[in-house]
Amino acid sequence: MITTTNNAVNLPEIVVATLRTICGDRYVITDTDILYGYGKDETLDLHFPFDILVKPGTAEEIAGILQLCNEHRIPVTPRGGGSGVTGGALPVERGIVLSLERLNKIVGINTVDHCVTVESGVVTADLCAAVQEAGLCFPVPPSSAAYSFVGGNVAENAGSISSCKYGTTRQYVLNLQVVLPTGEIIWTGANVMKNSTGFNLTQLFTGSEGVLGIITQVVYRLIPAPKHQLSLLAGFEKLEDACAAIVAIKQSGILPAAVELICRNAMEVAAAFLAEPLPLVTDQINAHVLLNLEERSENRLMEAMEEAGAILEKYTGENILTATTTKEKEQLWKLRFNIGAALTSGAKKYRDIDIAVPLSVLYPYIRQVEAICAAHGVTVACFGHALDGNLHTMLQFNAQADAAEEKRVAQVVAEIYDFALANGGVISGEHGIGLLQRPFMSKQFPAAQLALMKDIKTLFDPNGILNPGKVVL
Template sequence: MRVSNCSVSFWQEAVDLLSDICGPAHVLTDTDILYSYGQDETLGLNFGFDILVKPGTAEEVAAIVKTCNELRIPITPRGGGSGVTGGALPIQGGVVVSLERLNKIIRIDEINGYVVAESGVITAELCEQVEQHGLYFPVQPSSKAYSFIGGNVAENAGSIHSCRYGTTAQYVLNLEVVLPTGAIIWTGANVPKNATGLNLTPLFVGSEGVLGIITKVVYRLIRRPEHEVTLLAGFETMEAACNAVLAIKQASISPAAVELIGQEALHLTAAYLNRTLPLVKEGIKAHLLIGLQEVTESALLHAMEKTGSVLEKYTTEPILAGTTALEKEQLWKLRFSIGAALSGKGKTYRDIDISIPLSLLYQYITKVEEIAASYHLAVACFGHALDGNLHTMIMLEQHMGPQAEAKAAEAVKNIYAYAIANGGVISGEHGIGMLQKEFMEVQFSEDHLALSRSIKRLLDPRDILNPGKIF
């Protein structure tokens, strides 16, 4: 049975049952409210659905899932709705479970170095709270002001700091998960070493809400290196910027961030911010924004000298250093405004989040530009250069219409084919969701996909949890 076939009385019964679980105030059917939960940050898409539920505890989540399972109602788990591949879009209608009321930080354990929090805690809130205890959670996606920690785990989110600190996966010690049957499990333990039985934690990290609903997260925490500086270097060619990234990798420097910003992205961002930005000038084709973090001042000075001497081989432009909080903030603002600059002024864009072997960084960018140009499309390039995880945005404008969108789709296919043939993956951090699903067959063998699908069937035989996503 699928939702569209169901009668009004069926839905009224579902509303009554869910209201008994969460209280009527947390079960919503008002069309205007549902509209804002029918979308995320993906290409202006919006899907209608039937009931929005906002549980307040894991037990309520479990009871909701059990009820929907019995009634065979599709469920879409939703975090902060900042996803860009449509993972939280309720494409088959039914129930959206918003985790926004599971927003408590339960414990920050300073001695053992972990935090236990409900999955609806906003990322920035968690980061601030742990820092007040002298601890640090380094994987802070640029969407941290509104993404939830459960959403980050579900997407295995990355950040500008992933080149040094890794992605979300490297910090998850343990998860409380509601399975599609309504059972509640803990996947691991709150200890850094654990060789006890099958390790179920990684199964749920990056599972995009198709295997279970994460209700609590235990993150390992580290100490924050206190001394930091931000460097900005401009390059006359993209090739020089990419070669500088490779040279940084070869040198024994471990930067906390190395972000590449291509000319197109930089100029659009400068216009968007409407202010004179350093090094935004003719002849500069690419920038590197580099974050250094060290535990002592002398170590930081050493890292700065080493980085400076590497960069000077590839650029004659002065290298700017932001040392005060304000200077650093202004430099990073450049990077963090790119998304808004690209999507502002009625522009829409298609986000490509490929991860490729670092040695192919420049070839990859050149190939993307070549493919985009062959379809008469503009492309803006920026991203996590030292990870090989670039965001190349195919720029579309709303007036361009469906023909341009079709061309962009063709261009994306060719770009993905190139990346996969050269050892890359179609997503470094944004996931598959609904948008990238069609490319899974290019990425994986039929046997690989069959195994993934059988894991899904084992956990969710009725296919009620986030159906139609990933595979």
């Protein structure tokens, strides 16, 4: 656990006074109890103290804050819903935490142009509900949608269980309002479906993890809401067959809205945690494949179901379960959605490795992970977005791990990354780099690419005040 306990305000008085003028007294907070909650996110048990929490209400206030902090060289860490798992919102160099929570308005939904404009502090689930009511759909909410913010989703280029059909956050971002570290407010793109004008600043900011600018508004492209859904669950005796079935589904072109793989190790930990009878959890079954099918007509859904069923049947002799009601779907997905909770029960924590590898490497990757973890005596649970080659590889260890255990886990992480990178993978498919994965950037990127990224960071943020210690600097 990395932490320091000194929480005295270390900023010049003139800065604090100016912050109060910009945001109003109420939104400049030094109460240490409140600050404590803003010094952590969902990344392990990391906590960092800092000086002042500000909750600006407009892009203009944020511009004022950044100008001030630039002048005084004060670190500013932007914060969304605090759902990040790589430490992107942690104030590692003290200074100011800038919460976007007051930028929570849905500015407008356009039902002809199929787009929505939202402030970046809107909770993802609220966005989804609002556009759903207008007959539209934001199809790639992350699993953290109930509390993550739209701005954080964009900053991390968040993935979704449905990314295999619909892509990641990036594919829906048309335009961003961003406050640059120097205090300029810009729009990066335009609210149109095709745009070949100038460098694509929209995509440069998307996934830049709050180190190039603070996103204050997001324009998302939307799709008409798909009306017909069902889930399928298949159990496999052999992991190899489950992986082969997934490849066959990709080849078919069916395009399910989820293709999740759950390996034996993840099944076991979740089943033990839930301690109840669960569908297709037996001694012989060593892998689950879960599909969501989403189509715009009942006919299409039935056709997709038959095709997907026929493919799965080629690779398993077990029953294939179908769920159409909400209750049935919850039952099929219950094991999958309890893996995380299971891994943290009993005074444990986990390190979530969210590598992405080419689909052709999926099976050898899992076998290699198992071998590495076995060699070091580390418990692992492998599951996730298999069709995209993006697996959560969760290393479980004691919440109060001693140095030896921490070291063992670190060694396993390093070996897993080495294998993934040597086989065409990347160190993050959807969580981003943040603080936690920064040490591995030089494993993935040669010096020339890293230098280019650092130069871009310096260009946007010459004094390095914005979210320092993250991604590349």
